Amino acid sequence: MTGCAQAPHRRRRSITGAVAVAAASGLLLSACGSPAAAGPPVLTWYINPDGGGANPTKGGQAQLAKECTDAAGGQYSISIQLLPNSASDQRQQLLRRLAAKDVGMDMMSMDPVFVAEFAEATFLDDVPADSADELTKDAVKPAIDAATWKDKLVAAPMWANTQLLWYRKSVAKAAGLDMNQPVTWDQLIDAAKSQDVTIGVQASRYEGYMVWINALIEGAGGHIVENPGASGDQLKFGLASEAGKEAAAVIQKVAREGVAGPAMGTTDETAALDLFANEATSGFLVNWPYVWAALPDKNVSFIDDVGWARYPQTVAGKASKPPFGGIELGVNSASTHKEQAWDAVKCITTPEHQKLYMLGTGNPAANKTVYDDPEIKKKFPMSALIRESLDAAAPRPLTQYYGDVSSAVQRTFSPPSSVDPATTPQAATDLITAVLRGDALL
Amino acid sequence: MSVTQTDPPAQASSKKKKKQVMTDRAKAERSLGWRLAGPAFVVMVAVTGYPILQAIWNSFFNYRLTDPTNKKFTFLNNYIVALSDGVFWQATWVTVLITIITVAVELVLGFIIALVMHKIVIPRRSLRTIVLIPYSIITVVSAFSWFYAFRTDTGYINQWFAWLPGIDASTDWFGGFWGSILVICLSEIWKTTPFMSLLLLAGLAQVDASMEEAAEVDGATWWQRLTRVILPNMKAAIMVALLFRTLDAFRIFDNIFIMTGGANGTSSLSLLTYNQAIDRVEIGMGSALAVLLFLFVLVIAAAFVRGFKVDLTGGRN
Known part of the structure; x- marks a missing residue:
């Protein structure tokens, strides 16, 4: 190691020397950076930021990394690297590294919608056949579906996310809504309007808006992509169907009635939560379960008045399809330690670790058995509803062109005030088709 | 730069005799200028010229990073799509x-x-x-x-x-x-x-x-x-x-x-x-x-x- 540190200092005399130093230190750095030189291999795990950050004691992925390093008994050690905050930025960074065959990335935490694109480009290592059962045992179905590409398991479910309808009990009561029964978007909009409160939604031009649109369409019985897995020119879209029009009608009504707050076109999860945390405007909110842990941090005075229910129905009488999210763990096909990486993935996704992670970060486990745990039931009073929603959830379209599909839908549906059931779904279909043929820009 | 600034008369004389045969001194200075600025010039061309040429070359292809096997030469099609969008x-x-x-x-x-x-x-x-x-x-x-x-x-x-x-x-x-x-x-x-x-x-x-x-x-x-x-x-x-x-x-x-x-x-x-x-x-x-x-x-x-x-x-x- 000392040789590595000293080498650049030896020649610093001439101009050419300086160039040589720059080149040599680059080489030496890469030589020193190689973990293969001594000791167990270091597996680098790119994680999405969670409540634990990079701190190995806060119950986040950083803690799982440390516990699995300790449990490996010298077989490997895991070091973590933090990805950016937003899902789009995470995808960009992962994609760049994967495309560059970066051996410095062994494992990665992926949003379910990235899996198809990465797998189609052969960037992901297939799950070893003897590990597949262990990694998917008791996992909720949408999480397994999202980890599968062309009948092959290419990732392991780690945690699974879904949205709930959060509401103020007093507001629902005043509006005459029976929240023990499934409610529809129409009922919510009318209730919010009559009580002069807001419905927190995500309608900024970003992935969260796509989550909403997809849930609305799936809830009406349609699918954005009818034949997942098909190549670009073969893809069929269900946007302009009756279901797509129903979905657009909901967005149009929310925008027209002004119940999504003053700046609907720029609302993301945080802005929607802020609307809900503001006593004067709070009524309803569709958002992920992290809300439950976030509300006390915002010092809301009405925490006992907060209720939760299943995601609203797009069409009355048709069971809602809550959004699906979460994290799948993948192994880089360019990694030089794939075997150890899959061992590490197995360790990270054990039910015990999923429970630890759920308690630490509030992110719901993908493994159904975790929800039977008394500790989980106590800390998450809505855990039964989360599990039910996860099982009923509809993933966003599984297609290798997901990024294009999502961007095109977001663009045509933005701003939400311009959404028209008669034209917007057809415009979205036309745009995606043209983009995938290479005839339009995004 | 250092040549022209430290020695303005030389610059003036080389300008006057532009069409005529260069003096030895002017030649020497010119070659010194190239020797001093040359390496920087080469580096500049390499770091700016190469990416520019690469970008022009890439722009003739239908090439998606996640789908490298379907890379197709389409010549000016990308420009036509862009300019007609x-x-x-x-x-x-x-x-x-x-x-x-x-x-x-x-x-x-x-x-x-x-x-x-x-x-x-x-x-x-x-x-x-x-x-x-x-x-x-x-x-x-x-x-x-x-x-x-x-x-x-x-x-x-x-x-x-x-x-x-x-x-x-x-x-x-x-x-x-x-x-x-x-x-x-x-x-x-x-x-x-x-x-x-x-x-x-x-x-x-x-x-x-x-x-x-x-x-x-x-x-x-x-x-x-x-x-x-x-x-x-x-x-x-x-x-x-x-x-x-x-x-x-x-x-x-x-x-x-x-x-x-x-x-x-x-x-x-x-x-x-x-x-x-x-x-x-x-x-x-x-x-x-x-x-x-x-x-x-x-x-x-x-x-x-x-x-x-x-x-x-x-x-x-």
Whole structure:
């Protein structure tokens, strides 16, 4: 190691020397950076930021990394690297590294919608056949579906996310809504309007808006992509169907009635939560379960008045399809330690670790058995509803062109005030088709 | 550079004998110049020329990074798609609009600040440092601070200007095209006016004070001195400042990326290129757009240099 540190200092005399130093230190750095030189291999795990950050004691992925390093008994050690905050930025960074065959990335935490694109480009290592059962045992179905590409398991479910309808009990009561029964978007909009409160939604031009649109369409019985897995020119879209029009009608009504707050076109999860945390405007909110842990941090005075229910129905009488999210763990096909990486993935996704992670970060486990745990039931009073929603959830379209599909839908549906059931779904279909043929820009 | 500056007579003599045979000394100096500047020249060509050529080459392909096996040579198809797509022209229009608004406002504001800085003697250095602060802030950081200031939840602008008609606590600046453009332009103007004013200050310093005095003695008003004496004498500096800022403004990216992400039709050419090349990993189309952006910049530079007769070495003679 000392040789590595000293080498650049030896020649610093001439101009050419300086160039040589720059080149040599680059080489030496890469030589020193190689973990293969001594000791167990270091597996680098790119994680999405969670409540634990990079701190190995806060119950986040950083803690799982440390516990699995300790449990490996010298077989490997895991070091973590933090990805950016937003899902789009995470995808960009992962994609760049994967495309560059970066051996410095062994494992990665992926949003379910990235899996198809990465797998189609052969960037992901297939799950070893003897590990597949262990990694998917008791996992909720949408999480397994999202980890599968062309009948092959290419990732392991780690945690699974879904949205709930959060509401103020007093507001629902005043509006005459029976929240023990499934409610529809129409009922919510009318209730919010009559009580002069807001419905927190995500309608900024970003992935969260796509989550909403997809849930609305799936809830009406349609699918954005009818034949997942098909190549670009073969893809069929269900946007302009009756279901797509129903979905657009909901967005149009929310925008027209002004119940999504003053700046609907720029609302993301945080802005929607802020609307809900503001006593004067709070009524309803569709958002992920992290809300439950976030509300006390915002010092809301009405925490006992907060209720939760299943995601609203797009069409009355048709069971809602809550959004699906979460994290799948993948192994880089360019990694030089794939075997150890899959061992590490197995360790990270054990039910015990999923429970630890759920308690630490509030992110719901993908493994159904975790929800039977008394500790989980106590800390998450809505855990039964989360599990039910996860099982009923509809993933966003599984297609290798997901990024294009999502961007095109977001663009045509933005701003939400311009959404028209008669034209917007057809415009979205036309745009995606043209983009995938290479005839339009995004 | 060192050759011409340390030895001006040599430069003059080489100019005179341009058509004639060069003297040994001129030859020696020329070769010394090449030996001194050569390595830098080679490095420059390598680091700028190679990527440019690579981008031009890539732009002829339908090439997606996640689908390398289907890479197809399509020659000019990417350019045809881009130039026939309304999105491209919308982005061009937004870019031109932002360029014109920001450069025009910056020129006036920057000139006023330059005049003030030129006249003030006592805290001259501190003043110049203070004026430069916005320019020293990273664009992304300044974009975020303007973004947060104008948002309905974290912002304070709505509170400050609630007395104006049409503005109240719920005014959503980023909900439409013109509101977004206004904030984007404001942050850009705030950040780069100092640069403009410094360039103009350098131009002001070149104006001979005796000419101003002569005009004053002749009874010229302040306005006449400004328009007849000062401005004509610093035309070169103004043009250089305009050229630099126009090229800079035309590549606007950070503010839009942070504030709207291109929503409401506010995407600029740089952002559009970024979306194709980095987000969609459509290397071919991204390269084609980058080449088009490069051509636009070339045209602007050529228009300034030829059309307005900007002498980039102006002020040296």
